[in-house]
Amino acid sequence: MQDETATDRTVFSLTGGDRIHFLQGLVTNDVSDLSGRLVYAALLSPQGKYLADFFLTAQGEAILLDVKTDLAPALARRLGMYKLRADVQIAETGLHVIRGLGTPPAGALPDPRATELGWRAYADTPAGPETTDWDALRVTHCIPESGVELIPDDTYILEAGFERLNGVDFHKGCYVGQEVTARMKHKTDLKKGLVTVSITGAAPVGSEITAGDKPAGTLFTQSGGRAIAHLRYDRAEGLMQAGDATLTWDHG
Structure with a gap:
């Protein structure tokens, strides 16, 4: 290569x-x-x-x-x-x-x-x-990209998988935004985040994902029948919809 x-x-x-x-x-x-x-x-x-x-x-x-x-x-x-x-x-x-x-x-x-x-x-x-x-x-591999899945002044990095991506250190001491990040790590269970889903069809990046009649997340990058999505874990069950596309999360 x-x-x-x-x-x-x-x-x-x-x-x-x-x-x-x-x-x-x-x-x-x-x-x-x-x-x-x-x-x-x-x-x-x-x-x-x-x-x-x-x-x-x-x-x-x-x-x-x-x-x-x-x-x-x-x-x-x-x-x-x-x-x-x-x-x-x-x-x-x-x-x-x-x-x-x-x-x-x-x-x-x-x-x-x-x-x-x-x-x-x-x-x-x-x-x-x-x-x-x-x-x-x-x-x-569910890798977020600046300006797509990573949105300035909106994204929380733990929901974007930064711990898995070796992008955050919980032992280094203070930095800007550290208190919020540490609290999300140690005092709460993440209820939503980026995952890879299976998708049939396509929809624009940023399309709302629904499960039944309830909002369940946002669709992002799509490739080869798979996509990165930001999902609410409690609603991401069964068949979901984003525009004309259908998707499922296999929890893998």
């Missing part, structure tokens, strides 16, 4: 003596040691809702932050707001995000969300075009 360029990503560089401490107090995962590894994390609002997700790794005296391009301007503004007097500089790098499923090249790092998602690397020059059906992989 060829190496592919992810054309919808922006890579920032964070430099300065406070860069690790700065991120450690903001993001959902432990970034105290980024050497030789890729860490998946998110920035939340003070109310515990998703704002952006990204990958982090060390490159020399810098931290690289790999984020969906649509989210990059708002993320850079928010990081700048939190920076205050910290010794942190944030800049776009112009690096290309290269990813693939085959043998990883030198310097590539495994995607921490799931082994089935292959590897990522950062390069000055692009690789080939994307030919992998990444949506099919995401649906199979």
Whole structure:
């Protein structure tokens, strides 16, 4: 399989003596040691809702932050707001995000969300075009995508599966939105969340799912007779409807 360029990503560089401490107090995962590894994390609002997700790794005296391009301007503004007097500089790098499923090249790092998602690397020059059906992989393994299943100021990351995706650390200490996330983990049972369902037919992303005459959730990415859906577990029984499509959840 060829190496592919992810054309919808922006890579920032964070430099300065406070860069690790700065991120450690903001993001959902432990970034105290980024050497030789890729860490998946998110920035939340003070109310515990998703704002952006990204990958982090060390490159020399810098931290690289790999984020969906649509989210990059708002993320850079928010990081700048939190920076205050910290010794942190944030800049776009112009690096290309290269990813693939085959043998990883030198310097590539495994995607921490799931082994089935292959590897990522950062390069000055692009690789080939994307030919992998990444949506099919995401649906199979229930991997949410920024701007689709992950909706700024709306999504709660535990409902989106961030614990399963290695995107949150419950032992690292305080970060923005940590109190809400910890309470959802330790003091409540999740009553809804992202799952993979079987689907016959198709419906637009964002379509309401109903079970009988009751709202049961929202339909998202669809591929090969499967789809990612956000479901209310107590209503997700039997045959459900989303637009002209019918779907079932096998609880797998």
